[in-house]
Amino acid sequence: MNEQILDFFTKDALEAARANNTYRTLRHISSPEASHVTIAGKDTVLLASNSYLDLANVxxxxxxxxxxxxxxxxxxxxxxxxxxxxxxxxxxxxxxxxxxxxxxxxxxxxxxxxxxxxxxxxxxxxxxxxxxxxxxxxxxxxxxxxxxxxxxxxxxxxxxxxxxxxxxxxxxxxxxxxxxxxxxxxxxxxxxxxxxxxxxxxxxxxxxxxxxxxxxxxxxxxxxxxxxxxxxxxxxxxxxxxxxxxxxxxxxxxxxxxxxxxxxxxxxxxxxxxxxxxxxxxxxxxxxxxxxxxxxxxxxxxxxxxxxxxxxxxHPERVQQLRDNVKFFCDALRLHGLQVPQTESAIIPIIIGDEAKALRISETLQNEGVLIPAIRYPTVAKGQARLRASLMATHTHEELALAAKEIAEVLSKT
Ligand SMILES: Cc1ncc(COP(=O)(O)O)c(C=O)c1O
Missing domain, CATH: 3.40.640.10 (Type I PLP-dependent aspartate aminotransferase-like (Major domain))
Structure with missing residues (x-):
């Protein structure tokens, strides 16, 4: 392979992504999609799935x-x-x-x-x-x-x-x-x-x-x-x-x-x-x-x-269960002083702004056993980085309450 020519196509873009905290890597998850997953051997609450009704797991x-x-x-x-x-x-x-x-x-x-x-x-x-x-x-x-x-x-x-x-x-x-x-x-x-x-x-x-x-x-x-x-x-x-x-x-x-x-x-x-x-x-x-x-x-x-x-x-009750979880989680976040929009979907953005800060918060939360990805440019506008929480119908109120508390704590310290 001619590495120099490949560099012409790829090197600047990769270096720029590294420099502005938008470089992407894959996360390795070693268990099936569910409300809890295993990452690096650790049980983690998954607040990041689009499998909103948790049907992959039925x-x-x-x-x-x-x-x-x-x-x-x-x-x-x-x-x-x-x-x-x-x-x-x-x-x-x-x-x-x-x-x-x-x-x-x-x-x-x-x-x-x-x-x-x-x-x-x-x-x-x-x-x-x-x-x-x-x-x-x-x-x-x-x-x-x-x-x-x-x-x-x-x-x-x-x-x-x-x-x-x-x-x-x-x-x-x-x-x-x-x-x-x-x-x-x-x-x-x-x-x-x-x-x-x-x-x-x-x-x-x-x-x-x-x-x-x-x-x-x-x-x-x-x-x-x-x-x-x-x-x-x-x-x-x-x-x-x-x-x-x-x-x-x-x-x-x-x-x-x-x-x-x-x-x-x-x-x-x-x-x-x-x-x-x-x-x-x-x-x-x-x-x-x-x-x-x-x-x-x-x-x-x-x-x-x-x-x-x-x-x-x-099973329309499963849809209702999801809605109930969204309300519970948003209320819990607000109780901890976080601003979250009124949402009727299962997606809850927690706006951070700075890309590097959003990444740090997401990494700290993952180490604490809560996975919420940091969404950055170009998926959202520059300076609009956020944690994007998405819920499942099968999350329990206890784990959502605990996650809300951890999010608030990590945010207040970062
Ligand atoms: C709004 C929207 N439309 C379309 C898609 C693409 O759907 P799929 O993942 O099935 O390709 C996605 C996400 O992946 C999405 O968020």
């Missing part, structure tokens, strides 16, 4: 996945549109549609691929996308891939969103006018006309802040301006609403036109999905490149995701 669900492997083997062997589509994929999609209250659904191998593949299929370079400034990286990557013109609006600021749509429409009208003038000069006035196409896209639960998108207001704006609305329910499915159906259930309102979700967080399997009208899903099956040009998820994974979703459907 015996009957583990058994169901093992049985599915025995029935369906270890891999799918082909893309969904070639030979990879097996009964569990179809059953999973049917159930997702039912669970989400939509006409149809399509499964992707990851939530990342669902976002990237949906946005880049729906939009192209003549379209306009309106994106919340705190949207997840997979949304941002989908927008980049689409080459559409993107307006980033201030976080959850609906007035800024409306301003952005109006600006985009004015820009579009000006462009159309000059394009049709050019065409009519060329004696070809009818060609080239296409309608204004806009897409609002937002996380349902913002992954690093835990706050919620204002779905009722987004629906109103989308309707008023004639644009499409897409929400990403990665951290909402299994968490929000009485039965964990997500943001629309939480607000008791209509659904977005396009609902994306993941099967890897509260559902505790792997994969992503889009739910919506039959026409939308048929379109994605035909046009979404991250659906078409990849091997289908293993049928056993689809079967596990289905079984886990059915479990959520049958």
């Amino acid at each position: 015996s009957e669900l583990k058994q169901a996945m093992a049985d599915a492997v025995l029935e369906w083997g270890t891999g799918s062997g082909g893309a969904r549109l070639t030979t990879g589509n097996k009964t569990p994929h179809d059953e999973l999609e049917e159930f997702i549609a039912k669970f989400k209250g939509e006409e149809a659904a399509i499964a992707f191998n990851t939530g990342y691929m669902a976002n990237v593949g949906t946005i880049s299929a729906l939009c192209s370079k003549n379209d306009f996308i309106f994106s919340d400034e705190l949207n997840h990286a997979s949304i941002i990557d989908g927008i980049r891939l689409s080459r559409a013109k993107c307006f980033v609006y201030k976080h959850n600021d609906m007035a800024d969103l409306e301003r952005a749509i109006e600006t985009a429409k004015a820009e579009f009208l000006a462009q159309s006018a000059s394009a049709s003038a050019a065409l009519s000069d060329a004696g070809n006035a009818k060609q080239g006309a296409h309608p204004f196409r806009g897409l609002i896209v937002t996380d349902a639960v913002f992954s690093m802040d835990g706050d919620l998108a204002n779905l009722p207001e987004l629906l109103r704006i989308a309707k008023a301006h004639g644009v499409l609305l897409m929400i990403d329910e990665a951290h909402a499915t299994g968490v929000l609403g009485r039965t964990g159906r997500g943001l629309a259930e939480h607000y008791n309102c209509e659904h977005a036109d396009v609902t994306v979700g993941t099967l890897s967080k509260a559902v505790a399997a792997e994969g992503g999905f889009v739910a919506g009208s039959k026409q939308l899903i048929e379109f994605l099956k035909n046009k979404s490149r991250s659906f078409i040009f990849t091997t289908a998820m293993a049928p056993a994974v689809a079967a596990a995701a289905l079984r886990n979703l059915q479990f959520i459907d049958a």
